[in-house]
């Protein structure tokens with residue numbers, strides 16, 4: 001399976017607060033769009049509800065236990081087991097776009113992390129899982145600054 005986790009994290013692994021993002025940077029939104037367009041995106045129900053709209057040119061796969069009524073183009077899956085089977089059958093890179101509960105469950109299956117590492121900290125109620133850096137090959141893709149805050153786009157490939 002070709003599973004990539006994509007996330008923006010603060011200095012203390014902050015991910016979000018009140019079911020919303022903490023930071024929004026134009027260049028990071030662009031990076032997210034470029035990295036995910038044309039690929040299936042997997043998310044938890046909370047993250048799906050936090051999206052302003054369906055994201056164009058991406059197959060949406062939502063993990064949820066409850067029978068929810070979502071737009072017909074969204075695939076809803078109710079267990080990790082079924083989701084992993086689906087990902088296997090897709091035979092292409094699948095992007096895990098959050099939130100916290102989904103990142104935690106997918107960390108053992110991911111072979112690539114695309115992280116926006118933000119040089120700032122903030123109050124948060126969800127955090128990215130800690131991971132063993134020595135198990136990953138790190139490559140800094142770019143260093144950016146917006147609104148006085150520095151952030152790096154970093155790729156980690158599983159060794």
Ligand SMILES: NC(=O)c1ccc[n+]([C@@H]2O[C@H](COP(=O)([O-])OP(=O)(O)OC[C@H]3O[C@@H](n4cnc5c(N)ncnc54)[C@H](OP(=O)(O)O)[C@@H]3O)[C@@H](O)[C@H]2O)c1
Nearest residue numbers: 007008016019020021044045046047064065098099100101
């Ligand atoms: N910084 C970033 O890059 C980034 C990216 C994405 C999201 N976020 C933030 O993360 C937060 C949301 O994260 P979250 O952890 O609260 O929610 P989430 O992971 O988006 O969704 C959680 C929901 O997904 C469903 N789910 C999870 N695991 C499941 C499983 N194994 N089987 C079936 N359903 C499952 C459950 O829905 P049911 O209740 O229906 O069972 C669960 O309540 C928000 O603040 C958001 O802004 C940040």
